[in-house]
Amino acid sequence: MRKYSVFALAREAMRHHSGWEKHWTSPEPKSEYDVIIIGGGGHGMGAAYYLAKEHGITNIAVIEKGWIGGGNTGRNTTIVRSNYLYDESMDIYEHSLKLWEGLALDLNYNVMYSPRGVMMLSHNEHDRQTFKRHVHANRLYGIDNEWLTPEAAKEYCPPLDIAATARYPINGAALQRRAGTARHDAVVWGYGRAASDRGIHIIQNCEVKGIRRGPDGAVSGVETSKGFIGAKKIGVSASGHNSVVMAMADVSLPLESQPLQALVSEPLKPIFPCVVMSNTVHAYISQSDKGELVIGAGTDQYNSYSQTGGLQIVTHTLDAICELFPIFRRVKMMRQWGGITDNTPDRSPIQSITPVPGLFVNCGWGTGGFKATPGSAHLFAHLIAKGEPHKLAAGLTLDRYRTGRLIDEAAAAAVAH
Amino acid sequence: MLLIHCPYCGEARSELEFAGAGEAHIARPENITEVSDEDFAQYFFMRTNPKGIHYERWRHIHGCGRFFNAVRDTVSDRFLKTYKTGEPKPDRAEFEGEGR
Numbered sequence: 001m002r003k004y005s006v007f008a009l010a011r012e013a014m015r016h017h018s019g020w021e022k023h024w025t026s027p028e029p030k031s032e033y034d035v036i037i038i039g040g041g042g043h044g045m046g047a048a049y050y051l052a053k054e055h056g057i058t059n060i061a062v063i064e065k066g067w068i069g070g071g072n073t074g075r076n077t078t079i080v081r082s083n084y085l086y087d088e089s090m091d092i093y094e095h096s097l098k099l100w101e102g103l104a105l106d107l108n109y110n111v112m113y114s115p116r117g118v119m120m121l122s123h124n125e126h127d128r129q130t131f132k133r134h135v136h137a138n139r140l141y142g143i144d145n146e147w148l149t150p151e152a153a154k155e156y157c158p159p160l161d162i163a164a165t166a167r168y169p170i171n172g173a174a175l176q177r178r179a180g181t182a183r184h185d186a187v188v189w190g191y192g193r194a195a196s197d198r199g200i201h202i203i204q205n206c207e208v209k210g211i212r213r214g215p216d217g218a219v220s221g222v223e224t225s226k227g228f229i230g231a232k233k234i235g236v237s238a239s240g241h242n243s244v245v246m247a248m249a250d251v252s253l254p255l256e257s258q259p260l261q262a263l264v265s266e267p268l269k270p271i272f273p274c275v276v277m278s279n280t281v282h283a284y285i286s287q288s289d290k291g292e293l294v295i296g297a298g299t300d301q302y303n304s305y306s307q308t309g310g311l312q313i314v315t316h317t318l319d320a321i322c323e324l325f326p327i328f329r330r331v332k333m334m335r336q337w338g339g340i341t342d343n344t345p346d347r348s349p350i351q352s353i354t355p356v357p358g359l360f361v362n363c364g365w366g367t368g369g370f371k372a373t374p375g376s377a378h379l380f381a382h383l384i385a386k387g388e389p390h391k392l393a394a395g396l397t398l399d400r401y402r403t404g405r406l407i408d409e410a411a412a413a414a415v416a417h
Numbered sequence: 418m419l420l421i422h423c424p425y426c427g428e429a430r431s432e433l434e435f436a437g438a439g440e441a442h443i444a445r446p447e448n449i450t451e452v453s454d455e456d457f458a459q460y461f462f463m464r465t466n467p468k469g470i471h472y473e474r475w476r477h478i479h480g481c482g483r484f485f486n487a488v489r490d491t492v493s494d495r496f497l498k499t500y501k502t503g504e505p506k507p508d509r510a511e512f513e514g515e516g517r
């Protein structure tokens with residue numbers, strides 16, 4: 001694989017860009033691999049990459065039913081941050097944030113990680129207390145997070161309306177400066193390119209339809225739309241479809257798949273310098289490098305695999321955006337879509353061995369797993385290679401639903417991620 | 418937005434009047450103090466989360482206020498049936514292949 005660099009750019013500019021290589025190869029599946037990853041999103045593709053890079057396992061297939069990155073990775077609003085409340089969450093999200101910081105260099109691929117700051121608005125006394133608790137917990141743990149007055153918040157994000165007469169008045173904000181955004185599909189493409197370069201097979205348009213098990217109960221491979229493919233280890237990372245895939249091996253999970261919607265506006269000149277989230281009024285917003293305002297809504301209240309949601313959810317979010325940023329009232333929205341998020345009862349993810357030998361699961365990232373892509377992938381690779389969790393993910397196992405040691409970020413983070 | 422037929426009010430109303438209340442027909446064990454941690458986790462946390470026919474509870478929160486059950490297809494989001502709490506769980510064969 002040819003390295004990307006400023007010299008490569010100059011060379012290709014001189015010859016009409018005729019020398020760029022394909023990012024990854026598309027081989028026919030072999031009959032057997034050491035490891036199969038189900039789901040070619042950022043988490044699955046990244047796990048394959050780290051298995052090769054850090055554990056020397058390269059005989060791997062990543063099996064994707066559509067195109068890689070076409071699931072939630074390609075549908076999300078790309079907020080990246082690590083200022084969660086509980087130790088288990090801070091461990092994995094901060095691990096991830098650190099990997100984001102060096103990811104473009106590691107992959108030789110511009111993932112457009114942009115630490116432009118994520119500001120979370122506080123609207124009432126409850127918010128203020130909750131966010132201050134977060135700020136203190138984070139700082140004790142060595143994670144940056146600071147409290148801003150409304151004036152400082154306005155300075156950081158000029159379009160914000162902080163008038164005392166506003167529909168949703170603001171009494172402060174929590175700011176994580178190292179947080180920000182990254183380019184959704186670049187992450188999958190970057191991992192895919194680097195994985196393919198290490199000999200990993202990326203098999204697209206291939207749906208897993210069954211998980212075959214031997215007489216001892218252990219996995220022996222998967223039935224797919226391209227026939228049977230063998231493997232002694234299978235890592236499942238299928239986001240909204242995790243329950244469906246794991247049911248193929250009779251494993252039940254504490255998941256409910258719900259629609260989560262987002263929308264983008266027509267492109268505008270640079271106007272919005274950071275990411276702003278308001279959990280209380282259910283809206284989050286940033287501006288993409290193309291100039292579109294990227295806006296995220298809340299989940300619909302029912303289980304669904306339809307990748308669409310109700311319009312009332314989107315309008316509710318736009319109501320809030322227009323109140324917080326009155327200058328956007330006449331901006332036109334261009335596109336709206338939904339993804340299917342797999343939500344756990346404690347709104348924290350699961351990375352775990354399962355009752356089926358050789359079967360590993362990475363699930364429950366729900367509405368907030370994009371930020372965790374590198375960290376989750378890195379730790380999931382460790383789990384698959386070693387058969388036991390890395391210490392940074394030790395609290396995320398399925399066993400917590402039996403022991404009761406939940407990681408209740410739902411209450412703490414007030415819904416949105 | 419979904420249109421939901423409340424079996425108590427006998428009318429289809431907008432989703433805004435309703436609150437989704439999760440999977441239906443999950444019976445709380447009667448000997449709750451005796452069940453093992455494994456069985457409790459199964460009852461309390463595990464969900465079938467199917468792609469297709471789903472039995473679920475709704476509450477007509479801004480109407481009669483009552484809980485009822487529904488059969489809905491999670492691929493098309495269409496309601497196949499709503500029925501009163503306590504009525505038997507409809508057999509899924511009833512809904513197979515009817516252009517859901």
Ligand SMILES: Cc1cc2nc3c(=O)[nH]c(=O)nc-3n(C[C@H](O)[C@H](O)[C@H](O)COP(=O)(O)OP(=O)(O)OC[C@H]3O[C@@H](n4cnc5c(N)ncnc54)[C@H](O)[C@@H]3O)c2cc1C
Binds near residue numbers: 041063067206
């Ligand atoms: C609208 C929206 C906004 C969001 N905003 C944010 C945000 O701002 N910040 C944040 O951190 N997170 C956000 N998220 C959540 C985030 O997108 C996900 O948690 C994360 O991208 C999940 O990555 P993944 O690789 O696990 O899943 P995916 O990218 O969904 O990959 C899973 C893949 O598995 C494949 N698959 C499924 N079944 C099969 C099968 N049977 N056989 C083969 N392949 C299969 C799918 O096709 C899919 O490509 C958002 C999500 C949505 C929907």
